[in-house]
Amino acid sequence: MKTISSPAIILKKIEYGDSDLIITFFTLNHGKITAIAKYAKKSKKRFASVLEPFGELNIVMTSGRNKELLILTEAQLSHSFTEIKKNILKTAYASYWTEIINKSIENSVTEKQIYALFYKLLNLIDKNIISETAANIIFQIRFANIVGIKPDLKNCCLCKREINGVKGEKLFFDIEKGAIVCEACNGGDKKNIPLFKGTIKQLLWVQDKEIEKALKIKFTEYCLRQATDFMERFIGYYVAKEFKSLKFLKEIG
Ligand SMILES: [Zn+2]
Structure with missing residues (x-):
């Protein structure tokens, strides 16, 4: 089993089924990586609502049985860009850069x-x-x-x-x-x-x-x-x- 840990910023997030999220991260150590966050939608406790754009997280992912898709096992917020989240213009610019990178x-x-x-x-x-x-x-x-x-x-x-x-x-x-x-x-x-x-x-x-x-x-x-x-x-x-x-x-x- 492979484990990856890195600081990361979310590039894209999509809902998957009733309870999961599929998230594309821009990680410092490994570039762009997509992982599944199981039960992230259903249980707010699971990742304590940190899976939001415009914050830097420390994440840990492991390879599951399906080796293609990594499983997010830990996510902790290390830095939140709070003014960007509050301001629609800042959000729009940050989203544009996110999209360019993605x-x-x-x-x-x-x-x-x-x-x-x-x-x-x-x-x-x-x-x-x-x-x-x-x-x-x-x-x-x-x-x-x-x-x-x-x-x-x-x-x-x-x-x-x-x-x-x-x-x-x-x-x-x-x-x-x-x-x-x-x-x-x-x-x-x-x-x-x-x-x-x-x-x-x-x-x-x-x-x-x-x-x-x-x-x-x-x-x-x-x-x-x-x-x-x-x-x-x-x-x-x-x-x-x-x-x-x-x-x-x-x-x-
Ligand atoms: Zn000329």
Whole structure:
């Protein structure tokens, strides 16, 4: 019998039969793992209501007779993001990040960098240390770095000029190429996403700096809007077609 223990955050929870829950955890030590929590629905005592999103748990799972599905045997809350749970906007952002992670990582592959990024940003919006919108841009761009879909923001991918050396403020992003195109190279192409030089510079800052420096960013209002729109389209293109939680964010935002 195999036993696994790890800090974990819930990614997804579904009801199974009358009394059980099937839960997908993002674990620090073993990546994404799905387990069954028997009698969790019926008996509140069993897991003392800790099987809720936006908390970090310490969990223990063992393999049952059916080796495919692990059985959750212990779950203790180690950290609760109480402000996220109380605030619908914070919940919506946290749900969006949860969905990005759930849709893009493989089962049982350890992803400590993603776990650390996720935990850190949940903690920062929970404590009101940075705005949800800035946190959202930082989460998405750094997530893209870690999973190897880093958008190339330094040079025009056609003429190879550095963005600082390009005339004018207006540049574009070719989502299929995953790279910048300058105005001269873009011509009249309407499919590329317009991005101002100022926005690109702010994105580069949060993309490449050490996380503590990146977190000090003060987005200008316009760049914030442009960068938000850009990152959501970029992540949507590379990670999943459409996010339920993003739709919800748009409805309440
Ligand atoms: Zn160019």
